[in-house]
Amino acid sequence: MDLPNREKCDDDVTSDLCRRFGSIAVKKGFVTIEELNAAVMEQIDDDARGCEHRLLGSILYDRGMITEHQIEAVLLELKKTL
Secondary structure, X not given: OOHHHHHHHHHHHHHHXXXXXXHHHHHOOOOOHHHHHHHHHHHHXXXXXXXXXXXXXXXXXXXXXXXXXXXXXXXXXXXXXX
16 A cells, blocks of 8 residues: 555545535534634644644634534534535
């Protein structure tokens, strides 16, 4: 197995799930598009600095923009699409 290809696949899947997480969170009215964009930029900045990758839900939660209950609701909705 070629590990770089596996990592690329994992990155693609994670990126797709993050986009869908953000889309669902906005559609449900849990966050605004501006809040989501700020969280995405923070995620990109963290990754560029070599920090441990954080999921959008974690960033939004850490910033006080989304609750644990809302994250669970988004994840339940996301699970239905898998």
